[in-house]
Amino acid sequence: MIIEEVAEKVYRLETPISGTDAVFAVYLIKESGGALIEPGPSAAVPSIREVIGQLEMKELTYIIPTHIHVDHAGGTGTLAQIFPDARVIVHPAGMKHVVDPSRLIESTKNALGPNFEDIFGSISPVPKSRIKTPDDGEIISLNSRDLQIIYAPGHAPHHIVIFDKRTKGLFCGEALGIPGGGNELIPLPAVAPPSFDQELYLETMEKLRKLGADILFYSHGGIGREPDTLISIAAENTRAIGDIILDALKRGEVVESIGRKVGQYTKSRFGLELSDFDQAMMVGAHALYFTKKGLV
Template identity: 35%
Template sequence: MAKAVDLGHGISLIDLYDLELPKRTGAYVIEGDELTIVETSASPSVPYLLKGLDDLGLNLEDVKHIIVTHIHLDHAGGVGLLLEKCPNATVYVHPRGKQHLKDPSKLIKGAKAVYGEKFDELFDPIVPVPEGRLQEQDDSSQLNLGDRTLTFYDTPGHAKHHFSIHDSKSNSIFTGDTIGVYYPDLLEFDVEFVLPSTSPNQFDPDIMLDSLGRVESLEVDAINFGHYGQSRNPKRVYAQIREWLPRFLEVSEAALESHQGANLDDQTEAVQKALFDLIAQHLDSLNVPKDHKVYQFIKLDADVCGLGIVDYIAKTKR
């Protein structure tokens, strides 16, 4: 198991091995006057988070704040389970997400509908968070940690229940999924690669770009992604999302056009294949081997993004 990565300014990144994959989903630990954790992933990842905290020499009793950027299960599914181990912690969540952490029945029902028999392996257990330990954070609200201030910004587009958190000490921002997915395995090719995350069912490209613009206006020095790791080249990140998002929509619309009359499953598969092929062609142009491990992530993300784009197009054509 990988050791926590020191990102400087008292921030460490712990690999949570979401889906049992390294460098898939991470938690950020902010040390200092008020020990803070950003993101938990799903419950099967909590043991990795606990081990990472132990490796850092940190005590669970000292955890004061647990923040989830949004309530998708790969970011917040394990928060209730983690909270049971952290007796002095409060959970911070977007106002639209608070009810679902308090009563996760709808989250569970939705995940079971999508994942079926795989639900238990991927997400179980999803533990409710007591209302008394939940704190909503409104847009532009702040959390003072003593030696730094965290500022919460409403950043929808990926999901309506999404915020991003700016850290004053490092001048970095925790963006969850709202401005994309980062692929650190490609750094071995000197490629810093980011793609939009267009998962269902609240994806909206125009709102996503508005949120990107808001993050960009903060002039941060680094971006801390939920998937996975830190980029110290924010301008490159913004440019790639602005480049890839319209391309995602263009090839998806073309795939749907060529499969008019087909059933929804076949249409969705066509969009997923079109997205994967588009990305693969780009990676091929960069001389990334076709058997490189990054393709496992690309396939997962193309499938999820395809679902979200098909859902978005269906809604906009109503």
């Protein structure tokens, strides 16, 4: 388990989940009661408990998933039980699925397979009384430390990001791409069926660029120290990959061949190999989006 102080009182913990090689990063802010940003799947809960103990944090004031997908928020209900004083912060559009996760569980099965719980663990509900739904731009405080919650739709309609005014660090979830390329940080569009919206995704990137953040805290990657450049690469890749897929869909190509084209783009542009799963996810989520928009 790797735990590292990545900014003033901000700790980053990587929680490897056996059965998947994806990176899951959890962040803790050790200030007053403390905040946990990106609880991750419930399979990560034992590691989180251990680290909270190591950091000598007794309670949590806030548990803040950037969005409700299982790999970011699956453990929220379990953690809310363990830390009974913590408020759970979610976007108003995500709240009903946190209170009653039955539809979320169904759509997770569609996206990740019927046995997703074997890898990620189960999804427990959070009582409504424990949830706070902030307004766009609302500031919540930990001692004198201000955390601004900003709506960031695109990857999912209920995605939020958290801007730590103290460090100018942005907990960006998947709103600014998902970094491929290991330490090189090459953000690719973080797509997820059924709600990925490319237009909103690009708008959100420009909205977040204006915050002038100094650090990006990625959820599926490390720390980005050049936010402006990284946002530009994320936007460029979102446009380029969207164009490749739309073009090929219009020509009636099959998913596998379109996926290979996306793979060729990342390989020739960045030397980055995409797995078959990632290629298929990229094509599937875009195909749904372009169909909804009436473009194919």
